[in-house]
Amino acid sequence: MTKKLKILIDWILLAGSTLLVCLILGVILWDIFSKGMSSISWDFVSQFPTHGMTQGGILPAIIGTFLLTIITTLFAMPLGVACAVYLNEYASPSLLTNIIRASIRNLAGIPSIIYGLFGLALFVQSLKLGTSVLSAGLTLGLLSLPYIITTTEEALKRIPNSMREATLGLGATQFETIKDVVLPRALPGILTGVILTISRAAGETAPILFTGVAFYINGITLSLDQEFMALPYHLYMLSTQHHAIEQVRPLAYGTAVVLIALVFLLNMVAFYIRFKHRSQQDV
Amino acid sequence: MSDSKLSAQGLNLFFGKKQVLKNISISFKKNQVTALIGPSGCGKSTLLRTFNRMHDLSPDARIEGLIKLDELNIYDKKIQVTEIRKRIGMVFQKPNPLPKSIYENMEYALKIHNFPKQEIPALIENALKESYLWDEVKDELNKPAVQLSGGQQQRLCIARTVVLRPEIILMDEPCSALDPISTSKIEELIVRLKKDYTIVIVTHNMQQAQRISDDVAFMYLGELMEFDICNNIFKNPKNELTKNYVGGHFG
Numbered sequence: 075m076t077k078k079l080k081i082l083i084d085w086i087l088l089a090g091s092t093l094l095v096c097l098i099l100g101v102i103l104w105d106i107f108s109k110g111m112s113s114i115s116w117d118f119v120s121q122f123p124t125h126g127m128t129q130g131g132i133l134p135a136i137i138g139t140f141l142l143t144i145i146t147t148l149f150a151m152p153l154g155v156a157c158a159v160y161l162n163e164y165a166s167p168s169l170l171t172n173i174i175r176a177s178i179r180n181l182a183g184i185p186s187i188i189y190g191l192f193g194l195a196l197f198v199q200s201l202k203l204g205t206s207v208l209s210a211g212l213t214l215g216l217l218s219l220p221y222i223i224t225t226t227e228e229a230l231k232r233i234p235n236s237m238r239e240a241t242l243g244l245g246a247t248q249f250e251t252i253k254d255v256v257l258p259r260a261l262p263g264i265l266t267g268v269i270l271t272i273s274r275a276a277g278e279t280a281p282i283l284f285t286g287v288a289f290y291i292n293g294i295t296l297s298l299d300q301e302f303m304a305l306p307y308h309l310y311m312l313s314t315q316h317h318a319i320e321q322v323r324p325l326a327y328g329t330a331v332v333l334i335a336l337v338f339l340l341n342m343v344a345f346y347i348r349f350k351h352r353s354q355q356d357v
Numbered sequence: 358m359s360d361s362k363l364s365a366q367g368l369n370l371f372f373g374k375k376q377v378l379k380n381i382s383i384s385f386k387k388n389q390v391t392a393l394i395g396p397s398g399c400g401k402s403t404l405l406r407t408f409n410r411m412h413d414l415s416p417d418a419r420i421e422g423l424i425k426l427d428e429l430n431i432y433d434k435k436i437q438v439t440e441i442r443k444r445i446g447m448v449f450q451k452p453n454p455l456p457k458s459i460y461e462n463m464e465y466a467l468k469i470h471n472f473p474k475q476e477i478p479a480l481i482e483n484a485l486k487e488s489y490l491w492d493e494v495k496d497e498l499n500k501p502a503v504q505l506s507g508g509q510q511q512r513l514c515i516a517r518t519v520v521l522r523p524e525i526i527l528m529d530e531p532c533s534a535l536d537p538i539s540t541s542k543i544e545e546l547i548v549r550l551k552k553d554y555t556i557v558i559v560t561h562n563m564q565q566a567q568r569i570s571d572d573v574a575f576m577y578l579g580e581l582m583e584f585d586i587c588n589n590i591f592k593n594p595k596n597e598l599t600k601n602y603v604g605g606h607f608g
Contacts, residue, residue, distance in 0.1 A: 166416030240453040243409065244466045244517065245443035254465070255455060 106330045113328025127290065127312070128321050132329055134291055138207065138302035139336070143276045145211025145298070146218055151268050153215075154222030155257075161223070162230040163252055182220035187280040189217045194284040208298040210286035214275045221274075225267025229260040262351035266344045273340035277333060279306040289315075305333040362387040362555040363408060363445075363525055368422035370403060370412070377403050379579045381422075385525075385572070390547060390556045392566040392587070395576035396607065401559045402450075404576070405527050408557065409445040410438050426524070443470055446518035447527040451534050452510035454502035459494050459513060462502045466517050484520035488512045489546050508539025515546065519554075526550065528558040532565065544569050563603055567591055575599045 121131030165171045193213025203209045233256050241251045257264075279287075288301035289311060295302075312326035313319065364384035370377050378400050385391045393401040403412075410431065412418040424431050431441050454462050463481040472480065485491040490512045494505070502513055511531055518526055528547070532540040547556060547569050560566050566573055566587070573590040575583045575598070583596045594600040601607055 236449060236451055236453040237455075239411070239447075239449055240455060240514075241465070241469075242414070243411070243442060243447040243449065244469065244521065245439040245441075246465075246469045247439055248414075250469055259456065 103334070106327055106334065109324065110327030110329075110331035113324045114331055118328055119332065123290065126318075127316065127325070128318055132303075132305070132308060132325075132332065134294055135303040135305045135308040135329065136332065136336075137294055137296075138287075138304045139276055139306075139333075141207055141296065141302065142211050142214065142282070142304055143272050145208060146214040146275050147268065147272055149212055149215035150218040150222055150271075154219050154268075155226050155264060157219070158223045158226035158230060159252060159257075162227045163248065163256065178220045178223050182224070185280075186217055186278050187283075189213055190281040190284050192216070193281060198285055204299060205284070205286045205301055206299045207286055207302040210282040210302070210304075213281045213285045214278060217278065217281055218271045218275045221271040222268055225271070226260070226264045229263030229267065230256060232263065233259050262347050266348050269340050269344040269347075273337045273344075276340070277306050277337055279304075279310050282307060305329055305336070309333065360387055361385065362427065363557070364425050365404075365407070366423045366425075368404075368407065368420070368424065370400075370407060370421075371419045372415070373417045377579050378407070381581045383574060383581055383584055385555055385557055387555050388551055388553075389571040390551050390558060390569050391572040391574065392570035393557065393559045393574050393576060394561075394563070394566050394602070395582075396602065397561075398578075399576040400579040401574075401576050402529050405529055405557060405559050406447075408525070408527055409442050409447050411447070413438055439469075443521050444523055445525045445527060446521060446523035448511070448514050448518055448529065448531045450530045452507055452514050454505070454510050454513055454517075456501070456503060458499045459502050459505070460498040462513060462517055463520055466521055470521065480520055484516045487519055487550070488516035489542065490516055506539070508535050508542060511535060511539070511543060512546065515543070515550075519550070523554065525555045525557065528556065530559050530561060533561060540565070563591075563605070575602060577602075 118131040119136060120133055122133055124130035161171060161174065165174075190213065193209060193216065197203045197209035197212050198205055203212075237255050237259060238251050241255050242248070246254070282304055286301050287304050287307040289303075291301060291303055309326055309329045312322045312329060316322050361384040364382075366382050368378055368381040381404060393405060395401050406412055407420060407424060408431070412420065420432065426441070426444065429436070431445075455465060457465070460481065463484065464477060467477050467480060482491065485494065490509060493509060494500070494513075502510065505513060511534075515526075515531070532543050535543065544565060547558065550556060551571075558570070570587050573585065573587050574581055575590060575594075575596070577598055583590060583594060583599045585595075589595075590599060591603050594603060
């Protein structure tokens with residue numbers, strides 16, 4: 075075999091793999107959009123489900139998912155960022171910090187249904203928060219923490235030490251240095267990580283299953299101690315639990331389109347932040 | 358002879374098990390420029406950073422010995438490290454202005470030390486004049502500092518240090534990232550600043566050491582080999598290694 079042929083084969087293998095991945099993504103998207111777009115209308119996103127959920131819209135599920143992600147973000151972002159700052163800026167390398175880091179990595183690998191069970195035990199029962207949007211949001215927050223900590227730590231590591239020395243050398247305390255220099259510089263990276271994590275959490279079903287999501291609720295409530303509807307669970311329910319599965323199939327696909335659009339939107343925001351940050355750095 | 362402003366006695370520094378500074382005793386005279394020279398890895402920057410406790414953040418750094426600013430032991434547990442760094446300022450190898458405007462860079466130093474608000478503008482103007490930067494930036498104080506040229510950025514970093522009225526300014530190869538014209542401006546500035554400050558500068562550049570320093574310390578493998586007035590080090594070194602180094606035979 076000639077060298078040229080070898081190179082060509084290597085290239086075909088690599089490019090082919092990439093193409094295959096794109097193709098799979100394309101097929102999934104095409105399948106969902108072709109079957110779901112017919113259900114999408116203004117009414118679909120602004121109306122309540124009616125007639126035993128065989129007609130009408132998914133408004134409560136959209137609102138529920140929004141409320142859920144807000145709670146998740148408010149809980150997981152400050153805690154995760156603080157934890158990452160401690161690990162990267164304060165903690166000196168030791169056996170203890172290595173154990174902490176390993177634990178965080180392992181947490182990221184725990185199946186999400188386990189988080190659901192844990193959330194049920196901790197938030198719903200022990201802390202007596204009941205099956206509610208608060209319990210579910212906190213459970214998703216726990217699930218998100220390891221990712222937020224890891225991505226934040228990566229963002230902090232990218233800040234050159236010379237930036238820290240600049241303010242430390244002027245007599246700033248370590249906390250002032252972190253607050254005034256390190257965090258502002260790392261913010262785009264941190265936000266990107268948080269948004270990507272949250273957009274993943276928004277699509278989770280298992281952790282909210284036992285902790286607060288409801289099959290159907292009557293009326294919109296924004297109070298935190300109530301059960302709620304959420305897009306991923308609504309989709310799961312329409313496709314497997316409904317009494318007239320065939321009839322509601324288009325609604326299920328429509329819900330999938332909305333969920334994907336939401337996640338896609340969040341991802342776009344993350345890309346935008348990263349892009350904007352990069353063009354600022356070029357100055 | 359002017360008196361000693363900053364001194365080290367029997368200074369040892371270890372990174373983990375590795376000893377980087379070996380029994381160094383040295384004293385820097387008030388209102389003089391002292392240059393620390395020596396080949397790469399000889400410990401001159403490490404020594405410089407012991408004087409404003411920059412090693413505090415390295416968990417594996419261990420320091421033995423005494424460093425005194427006048428009569429004050431700077432590693433005394435009762436002393437705030439932030440206070441030490443206000444009195445002993447530092448200018449780094451690579452200009453490191455904050456990603457803020459020129460004015461905010463100056464203001465930041467004053468704000469963290471709680472200078473009265475009404476005094477800040479005058480202090481900033483003064484320090485910028487003192488650092489030969491005022492005429493170049495007075496009309497664009499709100500411009501991002503990173504848009505200045507490298508030499509201007511470094512003079513801003515010097516101004517940012519000077520604005521706090523430190524007693525000592527440590528400089529870690531402040532010209533190594535700059536072109537010859539910017540370098541000569543900074544050298545001129547250093548010579549002028551010694552009227553008010555005591556300056557310790559690490560440099561790789563023999564000509565620079567000769568041009569600006571009063572005293573020169575030659576270090577080799579973590580030891581202080583020779584410490585004398587500039588002329589003696591360059592014209593009449595006592596140590597064979599010093600002679601070879603300043604003669605350009607190694608390093």
